[in-house]
Amino acid sequence: xxxxxxxxxxxxxxxxxxxxxxxxxxxxxxxxxxxxxxxxxxxxxxxxxxxxxxxxxxxxxxxxxxxxxxxxxxxxxxxxxxxxxxxxxxxxxxxxxxxxxxxxxxxxxxxxxxxxxxxxxxxxxxxxxxxxxxxxxxxxxxxxxxxxxxxxxxxxxxxxxxxxxxxxxxxxxxxxxxxxxxxxxxxxxxxxxxxxxxxxxxxxxxxxxxxxxxxxxxxxxxxxxxxxxxxxxxxxxxxxxxxxxxxxxxxxxxxxxxxxxxxxxxxxxxxxxxxxxxxxxxxxxxxxxxxxxxxxxxxxxxxxxxxxxxxxxxxxxxxxxxxxxxxxxxxxxxxxxxxxxxxxxxxxxxx
Amino acid sequence: xxxxxxxxxxxxxxxxxxxxxxxxxxxxxxxxxxxxxxxxxxxxxxxxxxxxxxxxxxxxxxxxxxxxxxxxxxxxxxxxxxxxxxxxxxxxxxxxxxxxxxxxxxxxxxxxxxxxxxxxxxxxxxxxxxxxxxxxxxxxxxxxxxxxxxxxxxxxxxxxxxxxxxxxxxxxxxxxxxxxxxxxxxxxxxxxxxxxxxxxxxxxxxxxxxxxxxxxxxxxxxxxxxxxxxxxxxxxxxxxxxxxxxxxxxxxxxxxxxxxxxxxxxxxxxxxxxxxxxxxxxxxxxxxxxxxxxxxxxxxxxxxxxxxxxxxxxxxxxxxxxxxxxxxxxxxxxxxxxxxxxxxxxxxxxxxxx
Numbered sequence: 001x002x003x004x005x006x007x008x009x010x011x012x013x014x015x016x017x018x019x020x021x022x023x024x025x026x027x028x029x030x031x032x033x034x035x036x037x038x039x040x041x042x043x044x045x046x047x048x049x050x051x052x053x054x055x056x057x058x059x060x061x062x063x064x065x066x067x068x069x070x071x072x073x074x075x076x077x078x079x080x081x082x083x084x085x086x087x088x089x090x091x092x093x094x095x096x097x098x099x100x101x102x103x104x105x106x107x108x109x110x111x112x113x114x115x116x117x118x119x120x121x122x123x124x125x126x127x128x129x130x131x132x133x134x135x136x137x138x139x140x141x142x143x144x145x146x147x148x149x150x151x152x153x154x155x156x157x158x159x160x161x162x163x164x165x166x167x168x169x170x171x172x173x174x175x176x177x178x179x180x181x182x183x184x185x186x187x188x189x190x191x192x193x194x195x196x197x198x199x200x201x202x203x204x205x206x207x208x209x210x211x212x213x214x215x216x217x218x219x220x221x222x223x224x225x226x227x228x229x230x231x232x233x234x235x236x237x238x239x240x241x242x243x244x245x246x247x248x249x250x251x252x253x254x255x256x257x258x259x260x261x262x263x264x265x266x267x268x269x270x271x272x273x274x275x276x277x278x279x280x281x282x283x284x285x286x287x288x289x290x291x292x293x294x295x296x297x298x299x300x301x302x303x304x305x306x307x308x309x310x311x312x313x314x315x316x317x318x319x320x321x322x323x324x325x326x327x328x329x330x331x332x333x334x335x336x337x338x339x340x341x342x343x344x345x346x347x348x349x350x351x
Numbered sequence: 352x353x354x355x356x357x358x359x360x361x362x363x364x365x366x367x368x369x370x371x372x373x374x375x376x377x378x379x380x381x382x383x384x385x386x387x388x389x390x391x392x393x394x395x396x397x398x399x400x401x402x403x404x405x406x407x408x409x410x411x412x413x414x415x416x417x418x419x420x421x422x423x424x425x426x427x428x429x430x431x432x433x434x435x436x437x438x439x440x441x442x443x444x445x446x447x448x449x450x451x452x453x454x455x456x457x458x459x460x461x462x463x464x465x466x467x468x469x470x471x472x473x474x475x476x477x478x479x480x481x482x483x484x485x486x487x488x489x490x491x492x493x494x495x496x497x498x499x500x501x502x503x504x505x506x507x508x509x510x511x512x513x514x515x516x517x518x519x520x521x522x523x524x525x526x527x528x529x530x531x532x533x534x535x536x537x538x539x540x541x542x543x544x545x546x547x548x549x550x551x552x553x554x555x556x557x558x559x560x561x562x563x564x565x566x567x568x569x570x571x572x573x574x575x576x577x578x579x580x581x582x583x584x585x586x587x588x589x590x591x592x593x594x595x596x597x598x599x600x601x602x603x604x605x606x607x608x609x610x611x612x613x614x615x616x617x618x619x620x621x622x623x624x625x626x627x628x629x630x631x632x633x634x635x636x637x638x639x640x641x642x643x644x645x646x647x648x649x650x651x652x653x654x655x656x657x658x659x660x661x662x663x664x665x666x667x668x669x670x671x672x673x674x675x676x677x678x679x680x681x682x683x684x685x686x687x688x689x690x691x692x693x694x695x696x697x698x699x700x701x702x703x704x705x
Contacts, residue, residue, distance in 0.1 A: 052426065052551035059430050059545065063441050077442055093427045096397045097434045103401040104435035107408065108442025334402040
């Protein structure tokens with residue numbers, strides 16, 4: 001394979017694992033286009049993502065989003081060297097729209113297809129900001145569906161799950177608390193905004209799995225269900241609660257635990273780079289506190305720009321581009337979308 | 352989004368259908384298959400379709416147009432075919448054409464003695480997708496209903512859905528056939544969106560429409576809509592509406608969106624039976640489930656009156672209303688001539704409440 005070509009190959013990435021229909025285009029490590037069509041407004045009516053609503057929206061948006069991405073990149077489909085698509089984890093019906101579109105595109109163009117892992121893609125998006133290789137690093141991956149601490153030895157083939165949530169994902173906890181506080185959906189940005197005028201020290205909410213015994217048994221795992229219960233109980237016994245204070249203190253408790261555990265993983269493994277990725281990484285309090293604590297711990301912090309933290313196609317194209325440049329064989333024709341990860345593992349990274 | 356154009360039969364067509372348990376792929380030129388492949392697995396359309404297409408393209412890689420079965424069919428499998436085919440067409444810069452999958456199940460020339468028939472596929476959840484055909488042409492839009500609909504219509508039925516519920520023994524016409532589909536491209540109705548026929552489960556249907564009892568203040572607006580809808584079919588007078596609204600054992604409900612009346616339904620309960628006096632939806636707000644919701648609420652009301660049946664008259668040839676009533680289990684019991692004016696005959700239908 002021509003090395004120059006594979007390092008500079010154009011990869012079109014398709015993402016449909018949840019409610020965003022997204023297409024990104026990457027040349028080598030350069031981002032050329034990132035177009036997102038979201039059905040979030042439709043889901044807001046239900047206070048959560050409705051899989052069938054999302055799948056219908058993906059199908060309608062897909063051709064438009066692909067064409068917009070090509071226009072943004074100033075390219076035609078004949079310029080594309082490979083297609084990448086999120087093949088899991090995610091909502092199965094939603095994933096299948098993207099995987100089928102990507103398969104159709106790859107066969108039409110006669111170009112290779114890479115099915116990629118959504119979580120690894122969230123971390124791979126960091127290639128745009130970096131001259132050096134991604135690895136090794138510790139990743140704190142936090143979104144509506146996932147909260148895990150990962151050790152990245154090779155982003156395309158070797159990712160170890162050090163810890164994960166034992167109940168709700170961090171983003172899920174944000175959504176649920178936002179619903180109780182009547183702040184709307186999605187909960188992450190709503191709480192972030194409400195918390196700005198609140199006092200993060202006003203109420204002492206519990207930090208899950210941080211007692212000394214927990215730190216031995218579950219050093220890198222999370223639990224947010226106790227926090228959720230504590231917030232609901234507080235609201236039911238406090239008729240005149242201050243909404244912004246509750247939002248700020250809830251957010252502080254989540255962010256505190258995330259950073260305690262992520263930095264413990266850096267210490268434990270001796271890896272001095274921490275990347276924070278996934279939708280919750282867009283949280284402003286988390287970004288600020290992470291800077292302070294990483295500076296104190298002497299850890300290099302990497303956080304992709306907020307618009308590359310939430311689900312997008314550029315991250316899928318980024319991981320596809322890494323696979324292409326590292327000579328990973330393309331996926332077989334007829335890849336299966338997979339909705340869930342195996343127990344305590346990452347599952348397949350490149351299909 | 353799609354580019355529609357009818358091309359000559361010499362063109363090479365890639366036909367894709369994933370609306371049933373079968374995934375079908377064919378490359379067809381001049382009504383003859385160059386290659387035709389299928390695989391039966393209701394849960395593997397996603398994996399199967401790209402493999403079948405790759406295999407077919409090895410035989411003939413030049414494609415001029417893509418033909419897509421738009422359903423109705425189980426949503427997830429259906430979308431696999433549509434998503435794949437639309438983006439394949441985009442990738443090759445080809446026009447695509449969407450057809451109703453039910454139209455390509457029965458070969459009318461093979462059953463030319465059968466003038467009227469039904470085609471039904473399995474919609475799961477104890478329902479069927481179905482359509483009615485006369486002389487090989489579909490009569491109204493496909494519907495999703497209880498399987499007993501086939502029985503109540505008393506016509507020969509074909510397809511997977513008819514077999515499953517014991518209303519057919521014909522095993523020849525079970526699945527959408529890509530060769531028949533290719534034959535339909537210049538004659539059949541085309542579709543640019545999937546034929547879902549069902550709303551997503553969680554959908555608060557219909558969207559931002561309010562239902563409330565009709566009051567005297569609504570009569571002017573209701574009457575205006577009556578004139579609009581029933582211009583040549585004996586519309587009610589304002590006085591008739593007033594009488595109805597003030598009469599005993601009557602029930603009138605309106606559907607309203609942002610203050611505008613977009614539908615109404617009325618009923619009269621008498622002698623253990625509920626008569627539907629009117630069911631009207633504004634022409635611009637049809638096919639959104641408003642009539643269905645009005646009818647559903649009316650039947651609920653009839654039950655609260657301990658009504659043993661619900662009856663209605665429908666103008667024969669009202670193709671929009673008929674499938675709705677059939678779907679709710681109404682069956683024809685008699686006909687009345689010139690009921691809505693000269694030549695406008697009525698069908699009397701009844702649904703028993705048990």
